[in-house]
Amino acid sequence: MNDCIFCKIVDGTIPSTKVYEDENVYAFMDVSPLTKGHTLLVPKTHVKDLFEMPEEVAANLYAVAPKIANAIKSAFNPAGLNTINNNGAFAGQTVFHYHLHFIPRYDETDGLKVKWETKQSEFTPDVLGQVAAQIKENLNS
Ligand SMILES: [Zn+2]
Numbered sequence: 001m002n003d004c005i006f007c008k009i010v011d012g013t014i015p016s017t018k019v020y021e022d023e024n025v026y027a028f029m030d031v032s033p034l035t036k037g038h039t040l041l042v043p044k045t046h047v048k049d050l051f052e053m054p055e056e057v058a059a060n061l062y063a064v065a066p067k068i069a070n071a072i073k074s075a076f077n078p079a080g081l082n083t084i085n086n087n088g089a090f091a092g093q094t095v096f097h098y099h100l101h102f103i104p105r106y107d108e109t110d111g112l113k114v115k116w117e118t119k120q121s122e123f124t125p126d127v128l129g130q131v132a133a134q135i136k137e138n139l140n141s
Contacts, residue, residue, distance in 0.1 A: 005095055037076045039072060043061050045057055081102060081105060083102055
């Protein structure tokens with residue numbers, strides 16, 4: 001895609017700090033990192049988001065994810081690691097070429113807050129069953 005910043009990074013038009021590359025994927029340092037080691041993994045094929053990702057692209061990308069995670073772990077020994085992918089502007093996606101963030105976590109003041117208020121009381125087992133049925137009905141659509 002001509003106007004896609006991540007396609008330009010993959011093809012070298014825009015410089016990046018490469019971490020890993022194979023025939024299918026490219027990993028590089030986020031230019032606006034949250035923590036030391038914050039890395040992005042993208043498919044070389046332009047794919048907007050997870051919704052539009054072909055299974056083969058997903059298989060190739062996620063096959064590399066443990067390698068990236070373990071390299072970050074070995075390099076920096078973080079207390080933890082979040083992998084985050086935003087799909088759609090409402091979910092926080094700003095570059096519309098799929099990317100998986102690897103964010104090593106060092107302490108509670110590192111700037112990432114992953115907390116949510118569960119609504120367990122609303123989702124009784126019956127409701128969960130109905131929700132699951134709706135998803136199942138759409139698995140192949
Ligand atoms: Zn792209």
